[in-house]
Amino acid sequence: MLTHVVFLLCAASSVSASVKGAAGPRLNNNQLYKFSYTTDVLLDRTRGSKEGGTGYKISSDVDVNLVWRDPGSKDDQLIQLAISNVRIGPASRRSEKKNVLHGSTAESVLGKTNLAALTKPFLLHLRNGKAKAFYSYWTEPSTIKNLKRGLASLLQVQLNTGKVIENDVSGRCTVEYVAVKGQVTRTKILDTCQTEETGFTTHSQVFGVSRKSSSVTTFTLEDGFIRSAVAEETHSLAVNARRSAAAKVLSRQTLALVGTEAGPLEAAGKDVAGVVKSIDGKLAAVGIIAEKVKSQCKGCPSLFEHWQTQQKQLEPASLSKATAPRSFLAFIQSIRKASKDEILKVLKSASKTSLPQVVDAVTSSQTVASLDAMLEFLNFTDAKGFVLQERFLYACGFASHPNERMLKVLLDISKGKIGSSDIKESVVIIMGALVHRLCEKGGCNLPTVVQVKKTILDGAGSAQAESEIQMYLLALKNSLLPEAIPIFTKYAESEVGAYSTIALTALQRYDVNLITDEVKRTVGRVYHQNQRIYEKNVRAAAADVILSSNPSYMEVKNLLLSIGNLPHEMNKYMLSKIQDIIRFQMPASKVLQQAMKDMVSHNYDRFAKVGSSSAFSGFMAQSADVTSTYSLDILYSGSGILRRSNMNIYGASKGAMLHGLQVAIEAQGLETLIAATPDEGEEDLESFAGMSALLFDVQLRPVTFFKGYSDLMSKMFSMSGEPMNVVKGLILLTDHSEVIQLQSGLKASAEFQGGLAIDISGGMEISLWYRESKTSVNNRGALVVTGNVTVDMDFMRAGVEVSFETEASLDFITTVQFSEYPFLVCMQMDKTTFPVSEYLTKYESLSSGKSVVSHNSKKQLVPGSEFPLHQENSNMCKKVFDSSW
Numbered sequence: 001m002l003t004h005v006v007f008l009l010c011a012a013s014s015v016s017a018s019v020k021g022a023a024g025p026r027l028n029n030n031q032l033y034k035f036s037y038t039t040d041v042l043l044d045r046t047r048g049s050k051e052g053g054t055g056y057k058i059s060s061d062v063d064v065n066l067v068w069r070d071p072g073s074k075d076d077q078l079i080q081l082a083i084s085n086v087r088i089g090p091a092s093r094r095s096e097k098k099n100v101l102h103g104s105t106a107e108s109v110l111g112k113t114n115l116a117a118l119t120k121p122f123l124l125h126l127r128n129g130k131a132k133a134f135y136s137y138w139t140e141p142s143t144i145k146n147l148k149r150g151l152a153s154l155l156q157v158q159l160n161t162g163k164v165i166e167n168d169v170s171g172r173c174t175v176e177y178v179a180v181k182g183q184v185t186r187t188k189i190l191d192t193c194q195t196e197e198t199g200f201t202t203h204s205q206v207f208g209v210s211r212k213s214s215s216v217t218t219f220t221l222e223d224g225f226i227r228s229a230v231a232e233e234t235h236s237l238a239v240n241a242r243r244s245a246a247a248k249v250l251s252r253q254t255l256a257l258v259g260t261e262a263g264p265l266e267a268a269g270k271d272v273a274g275v276v277k278s279i280d281g282k283l284a285a286v287g288i289i290a291e292k293v294k295s296q297c298k299g300c301p302s303l304f305e306h307w308q309t310q311q312k313q314l315e316p317a318s319l320s321k322a323t324a325p326r327s328f329l330a331f332i333q334s335i336r337k338a339s340k341d342e343i344l345k346v347l348k349s350a351s352k353t354s355l356p357q358v359v360d361a362v363t364s365s366q367t368v369a370s371l372d373a374m375l376e377f378l379n380f381t382d383a384k385g386f387v388l389q390e391r392f393l394y395a396c397g398f399a400s401h402p403n404e405r406m407l408k409v410l411l412d413i414s415k416g417k418i419g420s421s422d423i424k425e426s427v428v429i430i431m432g433a434l435v436h437r438l439c440e441k442g443g444c445n446l447p448t449v450v451q452v453k454k455t456i457l458d459g460a461g462s463a464q465a466e467s468e469i470q471m472y473l474l475a476l477k478n479s480l481l482p483e484a485i486p487i488f489t490k491y492a493e494s495e496v497g498a499y500s501t502i503a504l505t506a507l508q509r510y511d512v513n514l515i516t517d518e519v520k521r522t523v524g525r526v527y528h529q530n531q532r533i534y535e536k537n538v539r540a541a542a543a544d545v546i547l548s549s550n551p552s553y554m555e556v557k558n559l560l561l562s563i564g565n566l567p568h569e570m571n572k573y574m575l576s577k578i579q580d581i582i583r584f585q586m587p588a589s590k591v592l593q594q595a596m597k598d599m600v601s602h603n604y605d606r607f608a609k610v611g612s613s614s615a616f617s618g619f620m621a622q623s624a625d626v627t628s629t630y631s632l633d634i635l636y637s638g639s640g641i642l643r644r645s646n647m648n649i650y651g652a653s654k655g656a657m658l659h660g661l662q663v664a665i666e667a668q669g670l671e672t673l674i675a676a677t678p679d680e681g682e683e684d685l686e687s688f689a690g691m692s693a694l695l696f697d698v699q700l701r702p703v704t705f706f707k708g709y710s711d712l713m714s715k716m717f718s719m720s721g722e723p724m725n726v727v728k729g730l731i732l733l734t735d736h737s738e739v740i741q742l743q744s745g746l747k748a749s750a751e752f753q754g755g756l757a758i759d760i761s762g763g764m765e766i767s768l769w770y771r772e773s774k775t776s777v778n779n780r781g782a783l784v785v786t787g788n789v790t791v792d793m794d795f796m797r798a799g800v801e802v803s804f805e806t807e808a809s810l811d812f813i814t815t816v817q818f819s820e821y822p823f824l825v826c827m828q829m830d831k832t833t834f835p836v837s838e839y840l841t842k843y844e845s846l847s848s849g850k851s852v853v854s855h856n857s858k859k860q861l862v863p864g865s866e867f868p869l870h871q872e873n874s875n876m877c878k879k880v881f882d883s884s885w
Contacts, residue, residue, distance in 0.1 A: 023075045025126075025129060025221070026074055026225060027065070027225060029066055030264070031066070031262065032064075032065045032260065035064060037059070037060050037061070038254045039058050039746070041091060041249065042055040045247055045800065046246035051842070053800070054842040055090070055250075056090060056101065057090065058088055060085055062082065063081070066266055067264075067275060078123060078124075078125050078275055078276070079125075079155065086118060088104065100845065100851060111847075117140045118147065122135060125272050126155065128158070133272065133285045134286060135284065135285055136286050137283065143293055146293065150742070150743060151255075153168035153288065153743060153745075154231065155226065157217075160179055164177070168743070170193050170742075172194045172195075172289070173193040185219075186218075190213040190235075191213070196291075197292060197741070199736070200736070200737055201400075201735070203400065203401070204697070208736065210240055211235060211738075214233065215231070215743060230254050232252050239752060242625055247787050247801075248789075249791070252744075290741050304345055307346045307358075311350065314327055314358065319357070319757045320759065320782055320807060324757040325730060325782055326805065328357070328784075329755045332364055332365050335362055338370075347362065347373065355388060356387055359391045360730040360731070363391075366403075368405075371405065380413055381416075394698075396410060397433040397478075398696060399434070404446045404448045406434060407434045410427055410434065414427045425470075428472065428475045433478040433698045435456075435481065457484065460473055466498070470498060473499065477506035477509065480509060485510065492504050492522055493522060495532070497534070500526065500534065501541050504526070504545050508545050523549075524546065535681055535682055536569070536643055536679060539566075540574075540633075543559065543574060547559070553591055556594075557601050563606045563607075569613045572613045575609050584617040586617075611636070612825035613634055614827070614870060614873065615631070616632050617629060617630065620649065626652065628651050630649050634646075634825070634827065636816070637678070648661065649661040649662075659694060661696075661760075663692075663762060665762060665775050667764065687707070688704070689764050690704040695760070703762075725759070730757050732754070733783075737749075747791065749790045754783065754785035755783070757781060758780070759779075760779050760780075772817050778811050781807070781808055787801065801840070805839075807834055813827070813828045813830075817880060826876050829869065836861075838857065842854050
């Protein structure tokens with residue numbers, strides 16, 4: 001190792017010695033250096049394709065000569081570069097039919113004006129091998145200036161090993177040089193580059209996009225100047241959840257010295273500015289960092305025209321098909337380029353059935369114009385607009401990159417008159433979700449965030465009405481503010497079961513490190529009923545918090561010792577929960593196994609409890625990209641009626657976790673229907689059944705099936721068996737946009753979007769005639785993710801689109817027969833056979849309208865199945881279906 005280091009140091013010093021202490025390349029006076037130059041860009045999917053990539057190559061001759069040198073420093077030079085003999089062709093071999101450039105010339109592609117601008121000489125001020133100034137003409141098109149900047153950046157090189165910060169066409173970047181034997185390798189650390197153009201990305205890594213980039217330039221030096229420079233830069237972008245949906249940009253530059261000849265004499269002058277002015281008064285220091293290029297879409301349809309072609313795909317009947325999210329994503333791209341008036345025109349013209357989907361798309365666009373249009377279109381004082389108002393609020397909750405203004409809009413709405421109490425509740429709950437998103441991005445101290453934090457924190461403590469207290473608690477549950485933990489700890493011991501349940505389920509969402517000993521003691525008091533009697537579902541929620549918060553040996557042992565002294569069905573639930581944690585190897589499994597070595601806590605008397613309540617976890621899908629798990633917890637009352645059903649789906653990718661879905665159904669006070677005796681602590685509960693949903697880490701407003709005995713009886717006689725809608729609409733899951741400034745001066749635009757059409761519904765039926773109850777949760781969805789990477793020069797465009805799509809459904813049904821004791825319970829969780837399709841599209845086009853497009857696709861069917869649950873459930877289902885038959 002030491003020998004290797006000494007060798008490198010010697011080699012580095014030999015390079016410096018060979019150019020007599022020069023800091024950078026030096027040009028000789030009265031000499032013209034003639035180079036050949038090519039720059040090409042190739043786009044393809046990451047693993048390549050049979051047909052090869054798409055893209056183009058620009059070749060030219062380049063003359064370089066010294067204009068002026070500072071008499072006091074040989075490394076302070078003003079250099080002129082002139083491009084000539086420009087040729088444009090495809091970046092890879094292809095047939096005439098597939099070559100959009102066949103028969104074209106540089107002038108026909110670029111246009112006479114652009115070609116003249118490109119071949120007009122420009123100047124570069126180099127000091128110690130670094131670009132100090134770049135001189136060109138303000139009136140030149142940005143694309144042309146950027147191409148010149150890309151060439152000029154190739155002359156920037158230092159001759160000694162080291163790490164520096166440089167400005168070049170890519171921005172202000174950290175660069176590492178390694179000099180060895182007449183050769184210098186420059187590695188640009190692209191993650192450090194600072195540019196004016198910033199994009200945005202999805203907050204969730206599971207549905208996010210990862211980029212790997214590299215940029216290496218190898219210089220060969222001779223007689224103190226560059227003999228050749230070869231630069232290669234790659235950028236690969238992939239969807240984390242499915243890494244085969246990936247695209248790559250490969251950009252190369254090659255500058256090779258062809259020869260030298262006598263050139264113009266060095267200009268006289270005291271400084272660079274004076275020399276530049278004497279050469280051409282119109283030349284200006286325009287900066288070496290690339291400038292923004294405004295791409296203009298020629299012949300693109302207006303937003304209204306686009307809407308007319310897409311509206312059929314956004315009708316409710318199409319929402320279970322992949323065409324809906326695909327149209328949704330395309331529609332969002334159009335909305336992002338539209339004005340407020342154009343957006344309002346579409347909102348006012350949409351049919352009543354398609355309008356909710358238009359609201360989803362407009363809100364998800366997250367532009368100033370789209371938000372302004374929604375505010376003008378919606379009237380929150382009118383209760384009749386409930387559906388559209390809630391769709392707007394949910395789309396805000398799922399916003400991929402919300403800003404402070406969106407939160408300010410919701411705050412203003414909450415302070416104004418709202419026609420529907422349900423909408424008032426949703427506004428505040430979604431404000432909590434936006435606070436969490438903005439805090440995640442480092443915006444916790446933004447004025448509006450601070451104001452909303454105070455509103456929901458104070459509201460939870462000062463509200464009197466039950467509905468308002470629940471509203472603020474749910475908002476805090478979404479916010480995940482550390483300051484809310486004391487509030488949840490207080491409400492965990494509330495006499496009102498609904499408050500306790502929200503507080504305990506909220507505590508379970510926090511990072512384990514925030515769950516203090518004080519919180520654990522409080523939760524322990526709830527579970528063990530040290531101070532008062534609690535409902536079973538509250539105690540079950542407390543047990544979940546204990547088991548998910550790095551429990552100690554004594555906490556676990558006390559839980560085990562409680563089994564046998566709990567209400568009948570809760571004994572079975574806790575037993576099933578502990579066995580599931582051990583079987584699925586959850587974090588608490590090790591300490592549980594340790595505690596179960598003690599025969600006092602682990603014995604037949606405790607672990608042979610019977611009942612129908614259960615807890616089970618399993619894998620939905622496992623791949624190198626993403627792991628998806630599910631869990632089903634069912635708790636019954638002693639009379640056999642459902643008390644709590646909780647279904648969860650999680651996704652994990654690259655160490656990140658996403659709570660994709662939670663549907664919790666709760667029922668209480670139904671024992672009078674079958675003349676049964678309520679369990680301890682539940683004697684005076686009002687008849688109630690409802691559903692609460694959490695979708696992609698956002699808690700939604702709970703839905704009530706019925707409340708009160710009279711409401712229950714009226715609903716029972718009018719029950720059609722049709723599920724009640726919980727959430728329906730289009731959600732923007734993946735949203736990644738960035739401009740990749742290539743070292744050649746070209747720009748690549750990367751847009752990755754993922755859209756989900758979702759329909760979640762749930763229902764509860766009770767038949768006194770057949771003495772049977774049935775709860776169902778139905779999930780229907782269609783997912784489309786597209787990734788589009790384009791290099792657009794106005795006069796020439798090349799791009800690649802990768803995408804995948806699927807349509808799936810998942811049903812969870814629980815049937816309970818209470819005609820005899822012990823009652824029969826059957827749980828079913830089914831997924832249907834569903835298709836997964838992948839697409840690859842490559843395209844090239846010229847400003848003349850000539851274009852070439854190629855398509856490839858791959859489809860597969862994933863067989864349907866019934867997800868496994870514990871063996872007891874399988875045995876019970878056989879009995880249920882046999883008795884039904």
